[in-house]
Amino acid sequence: MDKNNHKAWLYLLPAIIFLGIFMVYPLFDVMVYSVEEGYNSASQTFFGYGKYNFSYVLRDPYFLQAVKNTFILVIITVPLSTGIALMISVGLNSITPLKELFQTIYFLPYVTNTLAVGLVFMILFKKTPYTDGFINLIIHAFGGSAVDFIEGPYWAKMFVMCFYTVWVVLPFKILILTSALASVNPDYYKAARVDGTGSFRIFTRITLPMISPMIFYLVITGFIGAFKAYSDEVAIFGTDLNAAGMNTIVGYVYDMLYGDSGGYPSYASAAALILFAIVLTITCINLLISRKSVVHV
Amino acid sequence: MKIVLQNLTKKYPNRNRKIKEDVVAVNNFNFEIPDGQLIGLLGPSGCGKSTTLNMICGLEQPTEGRIFFGEDDVTDLPPENRGVGMVFQSYALYPHLTVRQNIRFPLENRKGKDKLSREEMDRMAEEAAKLVQIDGLLDRKPGEMSGGQQQRVAIARALVKVPRVLLLDEPLSNLDARLRLKTREEIRRIQRETGITTVFVTHDQEEAMSISDRIVVMEAGVVQQIGKPQDVYDDPINLFVAKFLGTPPINVFSGRVQGGKLFVGEDELFAVKGVPDQEVTVGIRPEGFEPDPEGSLPCGLIAVEVMGRDTSVVATHPAFQGEQIRTIIDSDERPDAGLKQVRFRIRPNKVHMFQPETGERIRFQIAAAQ
Numbered sequence: 001m002d003k004n005n006h007k008a009w010l011y012l013l014p015a016i017i018f019l020g021i022f023m024v025y026p027l028f029d030v031m032v033y034s035v036e037e038g039y040n041s042a043s044q045t046f047f048g049y050g051k052y053n054f055s056y057v058l059r060d061p062y063f064l065q066a067v068k069n070t071f072i073l074v075i076i077t078v079p080l081s082t083g084i085a086l087m088i089s090v091g092l093n094s095i096t097p098l099k100e101l102f103q104t105i106y107f108l109p110y111v112t113n114t115l116a117v118g119l120v121f122m123i124l125f126k127k128t129p130y131t132d133g134f135i136n137l138i139i140h141a142f143g144g145s146a147v148d149f150i151e152g153p154y155w156a157k158m159f160v161m162c163f164y165t166v167w168v169v170l171p172f173k174i175l176i177l178t179s180a181l182a183s184v185n186p187d188y189y190k191a192a193r194v195d196g197t198g199s200f201r202i203f204t205r206i207t208l209p210m211i212s213p214m215i216f217y218l219v220i221t222g223f224i225g226a227f228k229a230y231s232d233e234v235a236i237f238g239t240d241l242n243a244a245g246m247n248t249i250v251g252y253v254y255d256m257l258y259g260d261s262g263g264y265p266s267y268a269s270a271a272a273l274i275l276f277a278i279v280l281t282i283t284c285i286n287l288l289i290s291r292k293s294v295v296h297v
Numbered sequence: 298m299k300i301v302l303q304n305l306t307k308k309y310p311n312r313n314r315k316i317k318e319d320v321v322a323v324n325n326f327n328f329e330i331p332d333g334q335l336i337g338l339l340g341p342s343g344c345g346k347s348t349t350l351n352m353i354c355g356l357e358q359p360t361e362g363r364i365f366f367g368e369d370d371v372t373d374l375p376p377e378n379r380g381v382g383m384v385f386q387s388y389a390l391y392p393h394l395t396v397r398q399n400i401r402f403p404l405e406n407r408k409g410k411d412k413l414s415r416e417e418m419d420r421m422a423e424e425a426a427k428l429v430q431i432d433g434l435l436d437r438k439p440g441e442m443s444g445g446q447q448q449r450v451a452i453a454r455a456l457v458k459v460p461r462v463l464l465l466d467e468p469l470s471n472l473d474a475r476l477r478l479k480t481r482e483e484i485r486r487i488q489r490e491t492g493i494t495t496v497f498v499t500h501d502q503e504e505a506m507s508i509s510d511r512i513v514v515m516e517a518g519v520v521q522q523i524g525k526p527q528d529v530y531d532d533p534i535n536l537f538v539a540k541f542l543g544t545p546p547i548n549v550f551s552g553r554v555q556g557g558k559l560f561v562g563e564d565e566l567f568a569v570k571g572v573p574d575q576e577v578t579v580g581i582r583p584e585g586f587e588p589d590p591e592g593s594l595p596c597g598l599i600a601v602e603v604m605g606r607d608t609s610v611v612a613t614h615p616a617f618q619g620e621q622i623r624t625i626i627d628s629d630e631r632p633d634a635g636l637k638q639v640r641f642r643i644r645p646n647k648v649h650m651f652q653p654e655t656g657e658r659i660r661f662q663i664a665a666a667q
Contacts, residue, residue, distance in 0.1 A: 187389035190356055195403035195458070196377030205402075209393040 033269035046266075053270040062242050063271060066252040072158060073248070074226040077165040082218055084166065085173035090203070092174070093181045103178065110171035117168065118235020125149035125160050150237065157237070157246055164232055169225065173218050180214035181207070216290045220283060227279050230254065249275045298367050298461040298494050300330040300353065305362035307348050307518075322348040324518040326362070330496065330511075335488045337505030337526075338498045340515035341541070346498045347466060349515075353496060354464050355379050366461055377406075379462075382455030382493075386467040388447050390439040396450050397435040400425055403458045425457040426450075428487060445476045452487060463488070465497035469504055481508050502542050506530065514538050536578060536656035539649055545583045545609070545623035550616045551653070552579040559650070559661075562616030564594050566643050569650075570662040577659060578618075578651040585647025586610070586624035588632050592640035596622060601634040612639060 033039065034054070038047040057063050092102055109117065124134045127148040136146040147153070149160045184207065192202045208215075230250035233241055241247035242255065249271060256268035305326035308319035323345040330336050338346040351357040353364060355376030363372045371379045390399050400422040404413055413421070426432040429449040439447050448468065455463055468484060469477045485508040488495045499505050505512045506526040514521045514529065514537075522534045533539035539547050552561040553576050559566045561579055586594075588610070596612035599621060608631040612622045624641070632639045650659040 185387060185389065187385045187387045188391065191383065191385055191389035191454075192402075193356070194354060194376045194381060194383045195454075196406045197402075198406070201406065206391060209391075 089177035301365035337509035382460035589642035592642035
């Protein structure tokens with residue numbers, strides 16, 4: 001037994017070393033940074049330990065704006081993208097001709113680079129002295145007045161942001177849901193048909209419970225992914241997200257480390273830990289809800 | 298409710314698109330199932346028996362022909378309006394619902410004036426559960442039950458709406474041997490108690506023979522023979538039916554009729570009347586062999602397998618089409634396993650003759666012993 005134990009540890013060693021260096025140690029370090037007050041990255045000195053970093057971050061208007069932006073983004077895009085993905089998957093699942101073609105089209109955003117997609121969105125939405133952008137042309141055509149989506153009012157920028165996020169996360173969700181739908185035994189549908197079940201009832205009483213583990217998986221990863229949003233914002237609004245008022249929590253962490261106002265690893269660490277606490281809380285709530293509503297077959 | 302199948306035909310387009318010709322799954326099926334009977338559709342896989350069942354159910358539309366329940370033409374009705382209960386091979390029990398919810402499911406679908414109250418639905422669900430003897434398990438999920446219990450739940454779910462016709466697709470194929478025996482008795486009992494006309498599909502001839510009032514033997518979409526199980530066994534219409542029914546299967550030999558005598562290889566069995574001289578295929582049921590030192594059929598002895606009441610003698614013969622002859626004899630008469638040879642006397646009423654090319658039955662009379 002003992003000998004086997006040694007062997008087992010030996011097999012685990014490479015992974016433990018790597019995870020230790022690149023995951024556990026930095027995590028620990030972040031926690032240390034976050035409580036070191038007045039840390040100077042140039043001289044590597046600090047005054048003492050305390051919770052000042054946290055109170056600074058929590059009072060920083062840029063951070064509060066970032067938290068607000070992130071929450072709006074999460075609350076709007078996660079349910080919306082999951083719902084739309086479900087609709088599209090059900091649609092894809094019930095057509096036979098051109099099914100593969102549509103699947104490919106829906107999957108395209110997944111293989112496209114974030115920055116390239118951001119560029120496309122810029123072209124579509126941006127208002128310049130020369131052109132109002134494609135979307136504004138459409139708004140004009142319907143008799144509306146042009147809106148600057150990239151540098152205009154907050155709601156317009158948030159709209160572009162949410163639209164972009166939903167569009168980017170859709171392919172993966174569609175992929176997961178179509179395969180989940182396809183894996184439901186067709187006998188269930190036949191049995192339901194023989195018993196005269198209406199199609200809406202089939203969907204709510206059979207299809208949804210059957211794929212609920214996958215929906216739940218998508219919601220959890222969707223929440224986590226949306227809370228970590230950053231690169232998509234940069235792709236649309238550029239690197240100075242604070243000026244655009246579209247910063248996110250991860251964006252704030254980045255700015256504190258390397259941005260114009262950079263060089264504050266303590267504040268960055270504190271913000272990162274606050275984000276960690278938020279994500280952990282939300283995930284725990286999700287798990288509690290799922291225990292009641294998800295069917296484990 | 299009697300079921301009438303009229304010229305029922307189902308064709309599918311060929312999977313291989315280069316072949317224009319359709320695949321005929323069921324070919325011109327005519328049958329009138331009397332009210333309250335248990336019918337077994339029997340055949341090897343791909344013979345069209347499940348397609349026939351699906352057409353009766355309404356899950357598939359026939360290419361040609363009509364289906365009547367009693368006097369009603371149901372051919373163009375969707376399954377939910379036909380009043381059929383269906384038990385699927387996989388049972389198709391909803392895994393996230395309890396047994397009670399599963400059985401109640403068909404009742405909850407009713408709308409308008411047919412709508413039932415909660416109490417009414419619970420009462421009917423419990424009644425159906427009692428009929429299949431699972432009334433103690435109503436709050437379990439299907440995953441917490443054995444295969445046999447799940448099968449009963451599926452039957453209860455099919456019966457709860459009091460269907461005009463009950464359809465079972467391979468009802469016993471997912472059960473182990475012991476449970477299969479018990480469950481087929483159960484199906485028989487439930488069918489008798491409810492009196493619902495029932496059609497079930499199986500590839501297992503023993504299953505079909507043991508509980509059916511009538512069996513329908515199918516091959517390649519064509520009905521071969523319909524009749525009472527014993528009649529079909531005793532009087533098969535062709536070689537396919539003869540081979541398909543019975544365990545161990547019928548032993549098939551190459552033979553000929555010459556001068557009013559039936560030969561297997563070079564061995565003369567007995568005299569026959571009414572058959573001109575010709576080559577024939579001879580089928581002898583396993584129980585048609587009797588060990589007898591004076592017997593007419595000498596065979597090489599391979600093994601003697603004792604199975605309690607009966608003994609199976611495994612033997613060879615040069616004219617045998619196949620590897621080993623299997624016979625069933627009384628254990629008291631079993632030959633010495635050490636012997637190299639054994640002679641059998643053949644019971645003429647267990648012998649069938651067929652055309653070698655078409656497999657059609659050749660009927661003959663047994664001439665009086667000389």
